[in-house]
Amino acid sequence: MALRSVSRLLVNSQRCVLFTASRSQKTAAASPWDAEKSGEKKQVKTPKAQFNWRDALDLDGLLTEEEIMIRDSFRTYCQEKLMPRILMANRNEVFHREIVSEMGELGVLGPTIKGYGCAGTSYVAYGLIAREVERVDSGYRSVMSVQSSLVMHPINAYGTEEQKEKYLPRLARGEILGCFGLTEPNHGSDPGSMDTRAKYNPSSRTFTLTGSKTWITNSPVADICVVWAKCEDGKVRGFILERGMKGLSTPKIEGKFSLRASATGMIIMDEVEVPEENLLPKVSGLAGPFGCLNNARYGIAWGALGAAEFCFHAARQYTLDRIQFGVPLARNQLIQKKMADMLTEIAIGLQSCLQLGRLIDDKKAAPEMISMLKRNSCGKALDIARQARDMLGGNGIADEYHIIRHVMNLEAVNTYEGTHDIHALILGRAITGLQSFTVGK
């Protein structure tokens, strides 16, 4: 019986060695073979649960057939079409605008929106999509998140029917690219104190916007900008600005060592005249931008784990291949411990993201849940990437091995859309009822 177990091990490489070995030493429990041999009544054979390090808690078993198809189809695209580009794109800081059109063709932009040329799929599917893109690069996923959650979503949620008809189908196809302007040079975590102003001109029925935004993904090449500005009543509102408007410029930010495969820049507004039809009328106050950010943060929670998975798998393969002192690096305890930690965090993280996605689809999710998982996924992923980089030794700093790129990227991912610490404060407030953002009461 031991021999049979071993030969099964050889054929089915996913079986854990220890499991099979211990199996053959058991004498008490009856195996199906023993039952047959002794002529006893055959037990109802339940398939033995196997441990799969690639999917430790069987996430796939919780997905619908459709979600699996979506994930598999998109994963193939990402690995076949995005992965080959990323090395040079990141090295030379080139943004491949074509990927937006390619993703548009696949229907993955603004996937949760119903109508207007969008797929209208579940939030779980959106998460699975984000995970696959970020498995390749966080910069690519940022481009997708901005387009879907920070441009298409506000237009869909807060815009007029005319605005939706005008912009959404073209955004969905990737024909036009958008960007989201909230952060300012002097106001990052504190958007409420923004300096950008919007003044209404009754005579021309326009708003005049003045101010500057920074760290804006896509801005240097965007066709439209969804900009948040403070109006005269002190309330923040959203405006759709179009390239070509006088006074609008979008310079690129140079010397960036993160998300190099996506274009990042500023939005400079010098008394830009925006027609009042371009105001997003259905929201005012910070609820507007935060609604968008929550949408994006959810995608990021999934996405960061995709990057972590890549780093984990890459480190595993490297340490299996590399021989030092006569044995593979993976033979060493320190290496195995690191991988055990990675496996655990990724498996647990994905389960939590799935639950969150289901809650969002059932309209039962609170923003703090999203904060919790964005923070967790990003923090853990950054740690995993750093550990993986370490496991690759010197090769870990070469972009050909990709891990260092994820390390660089995840620094930004951990920071944007609410820093690790800020999300902690959001949770702290929810836990205690006491806010700790400001020094006042």
Add this chain to the structure above:
Amino acid sequence: MHLFSMFLKFQHHLYCLCLPQIRVKPDHTGVVTDGVKHSMNPFCEIAVEEAVKLKEKKLVKEVVAVSCGPQQVQETIRTALAMGADRGIHVEVSGKDYETLGPLQVSKILAALAKKEQADLIILGKQVADFRDSGTFASEVNIEADKLKVVREVDGGLETIKIKLPAVVTADLRLNTPRYATLPNIMKAKKKKIANVKPADLGVDVSSRLEVLKVDEPPQRQAGVKVETVNDLVGKLKEAGTI
């Protein structure tokens, strides 16, 4: 063996067959099917793509995807639907019957179905090329008037033939590049119908006339020997008795 076929109706139906990753069972009685992902093989993908392309060119009216096998093959049919097939037919063959399902039974099933559905054109993945029809190893397929023009890859180069319908074509790698199933199409696939059929309904007996005695993995590749000079090489070949 997991078999997948594709029908295309234009008046014509297309078939496509595929095989998954196969491993030999440890007790040498067959191949492992537990946990083997039943996904469409590349040749089948190409056949599906060709069918959908012909439909997009309006040369074809309806594309029907057919698969023979257990429950799991429905997944593959869904993929074909997501790529653009209109409906599916699942010929249910499971358990022992499935393990012993061979090319003879499959061709009987497909022939019976083709008659029932009035298929004129069958496209198969190149891998199962047991069929006698002439449109094999197709690298280009066109419909001209009521004939099918096929460019075939043969040992000597390319051969262009015109064949009358109904016909069978097997897809080769260079026929096309299969599309990625788009998100909206995957969602639409949910609503497309997959009909369930038993081989008996088609009047086909799937019991095997063959008995599998033993299944073995191919022998392990032995390491070669490196030689330093041409003389050494000649010496080794003489030793082995090959020259």
